[in-house]
Amino acid sequence: MIDFARVQKELQECSRDIEASGIRVSPKSDNLGCLIGTIPGPIGTPYEGGTFQIDISLPDGYPFEPPKMQFATKVWHPNISSQSGAICLDILKDQWSPALTLKTALLSVQALLSAPEPDDPQDAVVAQQYLRDYQTFIGTARYWTETFAKASSLGVEEKVQKLAEMGFPEALVRSTLEAVGGDENLALEKLCSG
């Protein structure tokens, strides 16, 4: 049985310091067993500026079993499958501990983005490129970030315009959009709530 009380607590805790960590976890539907996590690409890496979505599904034994995590956003990274988004991270497997939370697990994933481990790869092609031709790897990773992780930000101008037309000042719309990570609906909600 999933400990839903704990999941609720984790979500509250996570939303409390969303500003500081940039990590967001929200339920996919009414069922708390399926969640979506969002992490910003770490600064100083080819993933900078991107917003990565991670599918989280909680097993019945949570928190005594690790949550299942998978990138929903395509990423070019040696430890993340470029095809499926599967993550190769020990704490999501045999090093899981019930004292870890969704937030700390996502933080670890974020740390994995900035510190790839090509010797223990999930995606052999990416790992090989990382080891043999680092510059190309950087380029590809940056390109993938631009293409897939900023998809929502591509239409930023459109969104700004749309929201501005609703009567909100443009500067505020822009900053709000940025704060919520480019999600139009969330931005609208935030603008309305003041």
Added chain:
Amino acid sequence: MSKRVLCKFFSHGACLKGEHCEFSHDWKASPNNVCTYYQKGLCTYGSRCRYEHVKASRGHSSASSSSTNAQQSLISDPVPQACSARTQLVGVTPVLGTPRELYASSRPLIPAAKPAWNQEFGHHDPLDDGDIGEPSGNRPADHSICSFAAAGNCPRGEKCPHIHGDLCPTCGKHCLNPFRPEERQEHLKMCEKKQKHLEALKHSQEIECSVCLERVLSKPTTAERKFGLLSECDHPFCISCIRNWRSSSPTSGMDVNSALRACPICRKLSYFVIPSVIWYTTKEEKQEIVDSYKTKLKSIDCKHFDFGNGNCPFGTSCFYKHTVKPGSYTWRHFRPPPRRPRPHRTNFVAMDDSFDVFEPLEGLEDFNAEDLFNEELTSLEMALLLMDMGFDTCDSSSDEEDLYSP
């Protein structure tokens, strides 16, 4: 507290104050059985009175002092050391070093069990109004202190005919009898202990389990409101969470020792979990909890050992009592019976294998070195051995909490 005098209501079987009563509810306490009406001169019950009719005659006390001398020396208490200060205050001749005759004559409240003829100047009622201002007639140690003051506040204040106890620094009540050092010490000790317990409990209220993220002592059921202390580190968990984690089946290549037996936070390996209702603040407190838990287990017979008829997988490091009953397998063969086929636990098998290496000559597959220690040992010796061995054979001891929790 003035628990010396037997409660009259209690002795008749109906004290409404229960354990809050300031009089003793202990049958062994000396009953205050003296009839105060008789002493004042008139008891309408006469010979049917259930209280003892003892004449209070302070008047001719000095005259008979010599006659009571012998008896006095028999029953006089050791002179309390604390009393001199107080006695001087109220203007009595200091008791210390006073010739016996002097205060023998002023001795009050002879235990009522004594025959009345021995108590020529026996009891004089402390409530007697005539006595205000001259408690000098009594030996102070025999007075019980004012129960109102002991409970917190005495309405009579300065005019109270009873002794007001000294202020207890811990509970803030005037309940320290200045003339009874033993009682005083006892109260101080108890009070401090209670206070400590209360503080620890208060402190424990705040502690959250790192797994369920809830306050352990705010959990819905009493069984859940317990901490599970890890032997090797100081991270708080509730007993159910930590046991759940330690007993969860190792999935996806999780290692029992490095993951499950380790603290979820610091990953330090702990071999057993100790249940406790209180969270500790110091090492000594933790040790106390652990020790009392082990002592408790030591008094329970081991189910696996079964008085010598079973084979305990924990051998000598078992926390439970291994009693060899006459006529049991171990009694007759000087070794535990062969083990039944091992259930699933892989780490045990590995351990046994390693022991078998040292026992090839025995030719007994089921025999392991650990069990050798059990031979010809009385339960006391085994207990001692266990104490010595402690957690050496840790692999096994780690499981016992999980196998049979109290």
